Amino acid sequence: MPEERQIKNYRGIKCSNCNHPLDVSDKYCPNCGQKNSTKRLSIKDFVDEFLANFYAYDSKIKRTVISLFSKPGKAALEFTQGKRQFYANPFRFYLSISLVYFILSGITQKFSDQTIVDLDQSKLYNSTPIDSLKNNIQETQNDSIVANQDETNLIDSVFNKKPKLYTEKELEKYSFFRRNILKIKTYSNFLDISKTTYPPKILDTLKHDNTKWNRYLLKKTYQFSKIMMSDKTGKLGITDYFKFLEDKIPFILFVSLPFLTIVFALIYFRKKLYYAEHMVLVFNLMTFLFLLLLFDEIINIFINFDLSVLIALGYPFYFYKALRNFYQQSRWKTILKFVILTFILPITASFVALFVMLVGFLFY
Numbered sequence: 001m002p003e004e005r006q007i008k009n010y011r012g013i014k015c016s017n018c019n020h021p022l023d024v025s026d027k028y029c030p031n032c033g034q035k036n037s038t039k040r041l042s043i044k045d046f047v048d049e050f051l052a053n054f055y056a057y058d059s060k061i062k063r064t065v066i067s068l069f070s071k072p073g074k075a076a077l078e079f080t081q082g083k084r085q086f087y088a089n090p091f092r093f094y095l096s097i098s099l100v101y102f103i104l105s106g107i108t109q110k111f112s113d114q115t116i117v118d119l120d121q122s123k124l125y126n127s128t129p130i131d132s133l134k135n136n137i138q139e140t141q142n143d144s145i146v147a148n149q150d151e152t153n154l155i156d157s158v159f160n161k162k163p164k165l166y167t168e169k170e171l172e173k174y175s176f177f178r179r180n181i182l183k184i185k186t187y188s189n190f191l192d193i194s195k196t197t198y199p200p201k202i203l204d205t206l207k208h209d210n211t212k213w214n215r216y217l218l219k220k221t222y223q224f225s226k227i228m229m230s231d232k233t234g235k236l237g238i239t240d241y242f243k244f245l246e247d248k249i250p251f252i253l254f255v256s257l258p259f260l261t262i263v264f265a266l267i268y269f270r271k272k273l274y275y276a277e278h279m280v281l282v283f284n285l286m287t288f289l290f291l292l293l294l295f296d297e298i299i300n301i302f303i304n305f306d307l308s309v310l311i312a313l314g315y316p317f318y319f320y321k322a323l324r325n326f327y328q329q330s331r332w333k334t335i336l337k338f339v340i341l342t343f344i345l346p347i348t349a350s351f352v353a354l355f356v357m358l359v360g361f362l363f364y
């Protein structure tokens with residue numbers, strides 16, 4: 001009772017958050033839900049509020065995870081039916097789980113590397129340091145000779161009819177699209193006959209304006225020409241590009257989910273569900289998959305046991321059960337739509353991946 005009286009002493013007549021009129025008997029604001037208290041924030045209050053919010057979110061996570069494993073599709077169905085405070089938000093929960101997975105996967109990958117990537121084996125010589133120095137000097141001299149020869153023949157090669165290299169003035173008569181296609185061809189042809197890679201020098205030689213757009217087209221042309229070529233060690237240039245995309249996998253998956261949801265909405269259009277309700281199921285399915293992958297990563301830290309085969313075999317059955325429980329249709333209808341989705345979803349994902357790869361290359 002003394003504690004209750006002390007709490008009432010801090011209650012105000014208006015909400016500190018939204019200024020909604022309150023009565024002293026109101027524990028919470030009916031307008032925004034904030035606690036009716038004018039008490040200044042102390043360390044104890046700060047810790048109590050943090051633990052209360054953490055426990056509430058932790059309870060939602062616990063109930064969501066249990067439901068995902070025990071009853072596929074149930075959490076998504078009940079969330080769409082209005083049980084929003086019982087389960088964790090499917091969109092936020094997916095982002096959290098996928099983020100934790102990719103962080104843990106990146107850490108375990110560092111420890112599982114069997115080679116020392118930073119050690120360039122090509123620079124380990126059996127010869128003495130003096131012999132190595134002589135070899136380096138000889139290589140530098142050879143490079144200089146080649147560069148001088150290339151410089152001498154550059155002007156003659158630039159305006160050779162085969163291949164055709166267009167100047168900026170010659171391109172003015174074409175449309176914007178055609179002009180840029182010819183620019184890319186010009187840059188590609190130039191890079192084939194010249195070892196010069198300094199953009200201002202290339203543009204000056206070709207008599208092109210040194211603009212940001214021209215430099216961008218030149219850079220993309222150079223990257224595309226190198227992407228399928230191998231370096232001195234035999235490593236393909238596309239390997240670096242895929243490594244670049246690998247860091248973007250969480251974003252790629254997140255971008256693909258709305259497109260995959262469209263497929264669900266089309267297949268189950270007779271259910272007359274909102275797009276967002278289909279998306280709840282899609283996010284829950286992906287969350288469950290990432291939970292399995294996260295569990296697999298944790299297992300591999302302690303014992304050398306790969307769950308990927310079990311996941312690949314078991315997940316289709318889980319997918320079927322989730323469809324059955326969420327959309328509440330008969331077994332044969334669900335099997336038919338499961339087969340259709342199994343065929344269409346990979347195709348849709350492939351198109352999205354190609355689109356993301358194209359956009360990724362533009363920003364590479």
